[in-house]
Amino acid sequence: MSTAFGIRESVSSPQVNARRPLQVNHEGGVAGAARPPRHRFARLIVRRVVIPLASLALVGCETQRMTSATDPAAPKDTPERTASAGELGATASTTRATGTTLGGPLAGLDAGQLARFEAGRAEFMEVDGVREGLGPVFNDASCVTCHNAPVGGTTGRVETRFGLLAGGQFDALERFGGSLLQDRAVGEVAAGAGTFTYVPEVVPIAANVRAGRVTTPLFGLGLVDAVPDRTFQLLARLEAFYSPATAGRPNVVSEIRTGVTRVGRFGWKAQEPTLHQFAGEALLNEMGVTNPEFPEENCPNGDCSKLAFNPVPAMNDDGTSVERSTDFMTLLGPPPRKGSSYLSVYGELVFASAGCANCHTPALVTGPNGNPALSNKVFFPYSDFLLHDMGALGDGIAQGRAGPNEMRTTPLWGLTAHSTFLHDGRAKSIDEAIRAHGGQGAISRSRYGRMDFFSRAALQAFLRSL
Ligand code: HEC
Numbered sequence: 483m484s485t486a487f488g489i490r491e492s493v494s495s496p497q498v499n500a501r502r503p504l505q506v507n508h509e510g511g512v513a514g515a516a517r518p519p520r521h522r523f524a525r526l527i528v529r530r531v532v533i534p535l536a537s538l539a540l541v542g543c544e545t546q547r548m549t550s551a552t553d554p555a556a557p558k559d560t561p562e563r564t565a566s567a568g569e570l571g572a573t574a575s576t577t578r579a580t581g582t583t584l585g586g587p588l589a590g591l592d593a594g595q596l597a598r599f600e601a602g603r604a605e606f607m608e609v610d611g612v613r614e615g616l617g618p619v620f621n622d623a624s625c626v627t628c629h630n631a632p633v634g635g636t637t638g639r640v641e642t643r644f645g646l647l648a649g650g651q652f653d654a655l656e657r658f659g660g661s662l663l664q665d666r667a668v669g670e671v672a673a674g675a676g677t678f679t680y681v682p683e684v685v686p687i688a689a690n691v692r693a694g695r696v697t698t699p700l701f702g703l704g705l706v707d708a709v710p711d712r713t714f715q716l717l718a719r720l721e722a723f724y725s726p727a728t729a730g731r732p733n734v735v736s737e738i739r740t741g742v743t744r745v746g747r748f749g750w751k752a753q754e755p756t757l758h759q760f761a762g763e764a765l766l767n768e769m770g771v772t773n774p775e776f777p778e779e780n781c782p783n784g785d786c787s788k789l790a791f792n793p794v795p796a797m798n799d800d801g802t803s804v805e806r807s808t809d810f811m812t813l814l815g816p817p818p819r820k821g822s823s824y825l826s827v828y829g830e831l832v833f834a835s836a837g838c839a840n841c842h843t844p845a846l847v848t849g850p851n852g853n854p855a856l857s858n859k860v861f862f863p864y865s866d867f868l869l870h871d872m873g874a875l876g877d878g879i880a881q882g883r884a885g886p887n888e889m890r891t892t893p894l895w896g897l898t899a900h901s902t903f904l905h906d907g908r909a910k911s912i913d914e915a916i917r918a919h920g921g922q923g924a925i926s927r928s929r930y931g932r933m934d935f936f937s938r939a940a941l942q943a944f945l946r947s948l
């Protein structure tokens with residue numbers, strides 16, 4: 483019972499501290515059992531009535547304090563709001579998307595879809611060699627090397643982007659192999675009568691920006707793929723109306739398959755519009771495997787003459803690998819939500835009143851989809867997938883419409899599945915990650931800084947429950 487109500491986590495609260503002996507006895511089990519029934523009844527009343535009421539009162543004070551008129555960005559008469567699932571397309575027939583286990587498929591797939599999930603998972607785990615087209619320069623030989631723990635997640639592998647930022651203009655230094663660095667190479671290959679040695683790329687001297695990019699987990703992204711572009715455009719408009727100081731904007735990118743301009747939503751800069759396109763892009767840029775939408779091999783550090791020694795110059799993948807890994811990612815379920823505790827329920831209110839939900843949008847809704855498991859579903863990523871100016875936290879790299887300071891709001895579901903946070907992994911705790919928010923995130927950061935210890939603990943308990 484104590485876990486169900488989150489009492490164990492709330493020992494820092496003054497009210498709960500007063501009852502601490504009760505709780506400790508209960509957790510120990512023995513002392514609790516020896517007590518007469520009257521005491522057990524009293525304990526029940528404290529847990530179910532006194533603590534909830536006292537904490538609700540606290541929430542009220544906290545909410546009022548956080549949106550008080552002393553905060554210029556949140557005048558009392560224009561309270562911030564978060565777009566609701568209803569506004570984003572949920573109707574009476576919308577149902578909730580569910581996963582199975584972390585790393586498992588979406589719930590409710592039929593046998594054919596499960597077979598596609600498994601075949602896609604096998605492809606995602608396949609280790610490519612030089613004969614399959616790996617390299618000449620690459621970052622790793624398999625998707626799972628970086629997206630693992632469990633398969634589809636993240637090992638925390640950090641890769642490097644570089645460029646030249648001068649007078650506000652970003653140059654990706656493509657002539658030197660930018661902006662993504664390939665930090666491995668296939669080494670020695672046969673070249674005519676002799677050999678040629680491919681070496682890993684290095685950051686060129688011309689670069690004045692060097693940014694780390696952590697591998698992101700892929701759980702639940704099939705749902706994000708299934709959200710119509712117009713929903714993100716609408717969400718940007720609603721944010722501009724409800725919470726202008728923190729409003730985001732969509733990245734706008736080209737979908738290679740159709741030639742259509744789309745809303746980007748994948749990657750730290752929302753630089754890719756679909757899982758399919760990201761799979762092709764990753765196959766080329768992470769592994770050096772050319773494929774129909776990405777047919778040009780990367781020139782090592784920009785020197786295309788070196789491609790003369792490419793051991794497998796023909797198209798490396800006919801599109802089959804791209805399709806299969808897309809299947810895996812599309813059908814990969816969202817992280818299962820942990821049970822909510824009393825503390826985390828309180829934390830959710832703190833989350834909203836600190837303005838976190840302005841960008842970390844709780845609920846999104848998919849459009850009609852050929853796959854019933856993805857069609858008209860509401861899901862809870864805690865992200866708007868839009869770009870926000872994060873001030874000094876930005877990584878200095880521009881991609882698509884995303885400027886150097888702009889970053890995509892990171893989804894907060896499954897937060898406990900990894901141990902480093904933010905785009906370059908600089909934060910080792912959730913607390914550090916929040917305190918690093920700058921630019922449009924600065925208001926939330928200072929609200930967090932002003933919170934009492936109990937509210938902060940509740941907020942973190944909530945984040946860990948997602
Ligand atoms: C060397 C490590 C590495 C390998 C190998 C790798 N990835 Fe990634 N992946 C990353 C990193 C780093 C990011 C974040 C990229 C960015 O936005 O700059 C990422 C992001 C992604 C995303 C975007 C997810 C999101 O949060 O929006 C998808 C999809 C993806 N990878 C799929 C794949 C697939 C499919 C493969 C295999 C073909 C693959 N990756 C191989 C490191 C890797």
Ligand code: HEC
Nearest residue numbers: 728836838841870889890891892903904905915922923926
């Ligand atoms: C203005 C929009 C905005 C607001 C408001 C905001 N965030 Fe964020 N948040 C972001 C963006 C963008 C990132 C990614 C930044 C980066 O990595 O460079 C992020 C990253 C995070 C991360 C790191 C996640 C990870 O896996 O790396 C956490 C945790 C987080 N935010 C929590 C919060 C909390 C809690 C609040 C409220 C106190 C909040 N955020 C308010 C936009 C926002």
